[in-house]
Amino acid sequence: MKPQRHELTDFQKGEIVEGCKLAKQAEVARDLKIPCQTVSSFLSRYDQQQSPDNLSHVGAPRKLTASDVRYLVRTAESKTHVPLTEIAVNTTFSTVSTQTLHRRLREEGIRK
Secondary structure, three states, X not given: OOOOOOOOOHHHHHHHHHHHHHOOHHHHHHXXXXXXXXXXXXXXXXXXXXXXXXXXXXXXXXXXXXXXXXXXXXXXXXXXXXXXXXXXXXXXXXOOOHHHHHXXXXXXXXXX
């Protein structure tokens, strides 16, 4: 499962740009309590784009959070004889299509 991603705030972006003029990237990362790789990646994108703005994201955001996916996986593994459509109706996933549920299970290596 991929870790949850968070975007840098405008304040953090400014702190990274200005902080790296005076200190090393590792020190800036430690002060802001973010990974060194995040600082390094942001600075390389900043140098390429000459702008701290994020590029637009394609596609709609995911309907299921990481905890929803974990719950879905546990439910699917414990109720192996129950069809996916029935799981969707009897749980909190009634607003999510069965195709989406099927896709998330496939990402986790489960066929149902």
